[in-house]
Amino acid sequence: MFKRELQKEIENIKNNNLYRFLRKKDNTNNILDFSSNDYLCLSKHPEVIDAVKDGLKYGFGSTGSRLTSGDINHQILEEKIAEFKGTEGALVYSTGYATNVGVISSLCKKGDLILSDKLNHASIIDGCRLSKSDVLIYNHCDVNHLRDLIEENGNNYNNLFIITDGVFSMDGDIAPLDKLKKIADEYNGILIIDDAHGTGVLGNGRGTLKHFNLKPSDNIIQIGTLSKAVGGLGGFVCGIEELIEYLINTSRSFIYSTSLPPCVVSGCIKSLELMERGDLTKKLQKNIKTANKIFKEYNFIKEDNLTPIYPLIFKEKTMEISENLIKNNIFCVGIRYPTVPKGLERLRVSINIGHSEGDFGVLCECIKKVLN
Template sequence: MGDIMTEKTLHLKKMLEDMKARGETWELLRLFGPSGPRVVVEGKHAVMLASNNYLDLANDPRLKEAAKEAIEKYGWGAGSDWSIAGYTDLQEKLHKKIAEFKETPAGLAFQTGFATNAGTLAKIVGKGDVVVSDELNHGSIIDGIRLSRADKVIYKHLDMGDLEDKLRQVHDKYEHILVVTDGVFSMDGDIAPMDEIVKIADEYGAMTYVDDSHGEGVLGEGRGIGHHFGVQKKIDFQMGTFSKALGSMGGMIAGEEYVIEYIYNTARTWLLSAAYPPAVTAANIKSLEIVMQEKDRVQRLWDNRNYFKKELESMGFDTWKSQTPIVPVMVRDSKKAKELAHKLFDAGVFALPIVFPMVPRGLERIRNQISAGHTKEDLDYALNAYEKAGKELGLI
């Protein structure tokens, strides 16, 4: 039986071997301990530059204490889906906290950010509708649009003229139009101009949806891209995640009360997935409270980012389009990007190469993600490693 099964899947082995030959596979590295500004990875102490932990909350003692208290009161597992018997009073509190955080009438938590996009987009538009989507939107947005069966029109990345052209083309052909964009784009670290997007969409009667996963805790004093541009009450669907700057786990969506009720009554990823443990719910509530209260934490993040980016550029590195704590170092070659990452790791800096298909061929890079928890000593240590490795590889 084993040989027969193997024969059926040999085409996958060949596809994997081809990917490895092109340098397009991931090498999984194990952390031995918590995620933080400095970590132990594969037994080696290193400065962490590969994490989404922008506000250094992933190991915050207050989140851990909130989780412990929830375990004592609610146990570990939720026991069911939220839609059946896994919905606690603690979860209701989280939903109200999401609405407060996003400055909307209502909020809803999902199991993951991917589940939020895939489940929500599949239900707020459908066959006969059209989605106008930025060409560099996240894969979860792409999958959600596919599941919706709506037509899709792509506009050039952050090109507001092209967005308006596309809306003009579809305006009289569809009853429902949805403009979808990432807020902060996770590979380049650039920012969608949400004020302009909302204005243009309104002119053509289109709804707006933003994936704020990399903007929460980073933009708008931590409240995200809507707050950053002062349009938080004008965006129809504000999506986000707890797994990045908020240091925890899960996704979220915020909007009008009837919108949220419609979503949790229709989105299969919400209805048909088990609720996450109450401990996660409690940690999520605490993380939102911290971000709303501690604006100095967000400022430290930006101080660190500005210093690190300036020093990299002074050495001669190309940081591409970065406007946020996502700071790429452009290499433009898959194998050389991996070689740079290995040299950095040998020097005690954990920074991952980003290669095709995550980015187009010719735009390979190391993606650095700065944290509020990094000290100047951490950043200088990493910068010294970059300078040495960059010279050895002829990058600077």
């Protein structure tokens, strides 16, 4: 009975053209990768790999949660993150997803109100669902709508939490943090920023908050990942010391998860050291300017990007283009509903410091052949 029900559901998914499957990526130099989030190419940096090897002196796995046997070199990484982000403290989780779910569900309680951007990442949405707070969705980056929702509803709650991505993962646009911070201050709210795609990319690598020249404060919580520009695995939250102490004692996805392998932690520490120099982020920004130029020449974008995420919207042609790219050794996966709304299917082109001007041209020519 159960098997038949699953088969029926899978068939429905297929009939609606929503079927997903695992696609193995060739990690050799034969493929041109425009889907990776490894913006600074640190996942394969020789110094990072050497650091990972050195971290194996602690053993392959951490063998337990941070509160039991799994606290090895993790506090060194947390000190490095706090210094990098300019905060009092930081706490590392096993994934970025676990960070958002754990932080939001711990902090946001019954009697509180969460105001969440319409295009926030799934991990934020799930964290909101797990919390006991009421949740209102404001239109994407629409500070006027946000303010209206607070004016209409804010007086009925103990605490207000404004939650947003710093850089939105499917569109590459930047949240108006300067305006969101002003609203948070005005209404005595707390601003939670998921800077997964901003860290290493904006603000000389320090992230979206630095991009707006905003200083960390008591009512700002920064969340990030170690699996994108850092090139490793894991997530982190940083803010005031009391926040970190509270989460260690209450955040279920932190308390009940085996901690990151110490070799991964060692690699992330080295990645942050390399990122601190600033030259990698400058190289990325230079490549973004080159991509802007090429993509404009092909009429794939109208305005310049500030981030390495390019949503090239081809609607019903998207999956055909994606398959053709893969046949030509260009890895660029099409994104469709429910990840993005129907009618906004797109190639999510993600560029990094390893791409050349010629690579952008090859990508565009291959797309153009399908469109013509």
